[in-house]
Amino acid sequence: MAKAHVYKRDHINTDEIIPARYLNTDDEAELAKFCLEDLDTNFVNKVAADDVIVAGDDFGCGSSREHAVWAIRGAKVQTVIARSFARIFYRNAIDCGFYLIESADAVERIGDGDEIEIDYEAGVIKDKTNGEEIRFQPLPDFALEIIKAGGLLDKIAAELKS
Amino acid sequence: MGMTITEKILARASGHEQVEPGQLVDANIDVVMCHDVTTPPAISMLAKRGIDRVFDPNKIVVTPDHFQPPKDVKSAELHKRLDEWAKRHKIKYYYKLGRAGVCHALLPEQGHIRPGEVIVGGDSHSCTYGALAAFSTGIGSTDLAASIATGKLWFRVPASMKFILEGTLGEGVYSKDAILAVIARIATDGALYRAMEFTGPTVEAMSMESRMTITNMAIEAGAKNGIIGFDEVTKAYLDEHLTDVKDYTVLASDDDAEYVATEKIDCSALEPMVALPHLPSGGVAIGDCAGSAMDQAYIGSCTNGRIEDLRVAADIMRGKQVAIRTLVVPATPAIWKQAKDEGLFDVFYEAGCVISAPTCGACLGGFMGVLAEGEKCVSTTNRNFVGRMGHPKSEVYLASPATTAASAVEGKLTDPRKYL
Numbered sequence: 001m002a003k004a005h006v007y008k009r010d011h012i013n014t015d016e017i018i019p020a021r022y023l024n025t026d027d028e029a030e031l032a033k034f035c036l037e038d039l040d041t042n043f044v045n046k047v048a049a050d051d052v053i054v055a056g057d058d059f060g061c062g063s064s065r066e067h068a069v070w071a072i073r074g075a076k077v078q079t080v081i082a083r084s085f086a087r088i089f090y091r092n093a094i095d096c097g098f099y100l101i102e103s104a105d106a107v108e109r110i111g112d113g114d115e116i117e118i119d120y121e122a123g124v125i126k127d128k129t130n131g132e133e134i135r136f137q138p139l140p141d142f143a144l145e146i147i148k149a150g151g152l153l154d155k156i157a158a159e160l161k162s
Numbered sequence: 163m164g165m166t167i168t169e170k171i172l173a174r175a176s177g178h179e180q181v182e183p184g185q186l187v188d189a190n191i192d193v194v195m196c197h198d199v200t201t202p203p204a205i206s207m208l209a210k211r212g213i214d215r216v217f218d219p220n221k222i223v224v225t226p227d228h229f230q231p232p233k234d235v236k237s238a239e240l241h242k243r244l245d246e247w248a249k250r251h252k253i254k255y256y257y258k259l260g261r262a263g264v265c266h267a268l269l270p271e272q273g274h275i276r277p278g279e280v281i282v283g284g285d286s287h288s289c290t291y292g293a294l295a296a297f298s299t300g301i302g303s304t305d306l307a308a309s310i311a312t313g314k315l316w317f318r319v320p321a322s323m324k325f326i327l328e329g330t331l332g333e334g335v336y337s338k339d340a341i342l343a344v345i346a347r348i349a350t351d352g353a354l355y356r357a358m359e360f361t362g363p364t365v366e367a368m369s370m371e372s373r374m375t376i377t378n379m380a381i382e383a384g385a386k387n388g389i390i391g392f393d394e395v396t397k398a399y400l401d402e403h404l405t406d407v408k409d410y411t412v413l414a415s416d417d418d419a420e421y422v423a424t425e426k427i428d429c430s431a432l433e434p435m436v437a438l439p440h441l442p443s444g445g446v447a448i449g450d451c452a453g454s455a456m457d458q459a460y461i462g463s464c465t466n467g468r469i470e471d472l473r474v475a476a477d478i479m480r481g482k483q484v485a486i487r488t489l490v491v492p493a494t495p496a497i498w499k500q501a502k503d504e505g506l507f508d509v510f511y512e513a514g515c516v517i518s519a520p521t522c523g524a525c526l527g528g529f530m531g532v533l534a535e536g537e538k539c540v541s542t543t544n545r546n547f548v549g550r551m552g553h554p555k556s557e558v559y560l561a562s563p564a565t566t567a568a569s570a571v572e573g574k575l576t577d578p579r580k581y582l
């Protein structure tokens with residue numbers, strides 16, 4: 001069952017998500033070991049596959065390092081739900097085929113440790129712990145196209161071949 | 163309806179007569195900037211999909227800079243992957259060995275940035291190049307891979323915000339103080355997804371180097387790009403720096419262009435600013451923080467590692483001793499040589515500074531000046547996030563080269579005006 005890890009702070013930046021001291025590798029499994037290290041050193045110990053990160057405004061601000069997305073994906077997190085995202089992080093995630101959810105409501109209503117179920121097509125988050133149903137705006141079509149193709153490069157690779 | 167300079171550049175690059183904010187466009191890329199951290203993953207991503215091509219070896223500019231020269235075995239491997247790829251694809255502008263420099267200082271200096279063009283770089287501070295009336299933005303490795311292979315990228319046309327800087331900067335107050343004041347006013351997401359267009363008499367009076375300090379930090383307000391219109395200062399800079407390709411297109415914002423917001427900043431009232439930890443928006447006047455003890459001072463980076471920055475710092479340090487570990491890092495080899503030729507190294511040496519080769523190194527806590535737990539650094543760089551320059555419990559205070567140099571001398575945050 002997917003669990004929510006809630007950090008109600010704004011401006012959680014890429015240096016906190018994956019500090020530059022680990023940027024000498026691009027190995028996703030390696031990066032995952034240090035995911036969110038400078039925000040919460042215990043995160044990697046408590047996160048399980050399919051869990052969800054919930055945060056405030058401007059998540060992912062700072063550097064353009066896609067390593068931030070890879071570290072989160074490498075930690076098997078299924079999505080990040082935030083009030084808003086920094087631009088480059090948001091774009092990197094879409095390009096990687098990693099779905100992000102923008103929802104102020106969700107950040108208000110999901111508690112730390114709550115069990116979560118997400119229907120991406122319908123745009124509904126079910127918080128099974130408190131029984132709430134939270135609607136969100138699914139990503140726009142162009143982003144879904146990229147995600148469905150497995151990411152921007154898979155889309156481009158297919159186009160180059162055809 | 164009129165268009166802003168950002169809209170005009172994106173319209174031109176995507177073959178549209180007119181574009182408007184929110185519109186998705188496929189734009190042709192004129193220059194792709196590649197460095198040692200984000201490019202090797204991009205190369206691997208392409209190889210994994212059997213794509214072994216570059217769209218144009220003359221439009222990709224490569225320089226290792228973050229861990230330049232390599233700081234450990236892993237970063238040496240990154241450099242090796244970058245090197246093999248650049249050579250195999252006969253990348254024309256590949257700055258390596260003693261010609262490598264901090265990318266955002268190097269590319270304009272070596273004549274790779276032209277007005278009216280679309281530039282992308284695998285680094286968030288690629289917005290720096292907008293000082294030369296170009297559209298430029300930072301991208302991640304996937305976008306970089308796509309740009310390298312196809313020379314095209316999708317963009318959502320950003321809405322523009324206008325920042326009108328008025329008044330004369332007082333003595334001891336610089337463009338760094340102005341941009342820190344702007345970011346303090348609008349916060350680190352105050353320009354999220356938007357273009358920040360800087361204009362007004364204060365900007366017009368600035369050198370190109372000072373302007374680059376402004377556009378460099380547009381990303382610190384969340385912006386997609388920062389941009390300054392073309393004028394005589396731009397032309398003079400280009401006349402001096404453009405080498406191979408000398409033609410360019412001058413585009414300007416229309417009088418009836420639409421802006422989602424317009425901010426006026428009275429620069430004559432500005433004081434030297436310091437952005438307190440842990441956000442670039444933490445700017446306060448020096449009077450509100452002077453006296454805080456520091457452990458390190460850092461003068462360098464894509465924000466303030468250019469020759470005029472080193473001159474300002476040297477003027478303050480001349481004949482004095484620094485009280486704390488002080489690092490001086492000229493951003494490019496040409497700046498390094500210029501500083502040496504002007505005798506600035508003598509000043510820094512006599513003052514007790516460490517003088518290094520060009521590198522991003524310490525700015526991102528990589529190497530060459532990493533902070534221990536509890537240490538505090540006053541720095542001319544652009545980010546003061548938690549752990550940015552080292553231990554998660556270290557602190558970074560962002561300031562101008564003048565404030566940083568004065569603080570180095572006293573070992574505490576210091577108003578530079580007493581040394582001018």
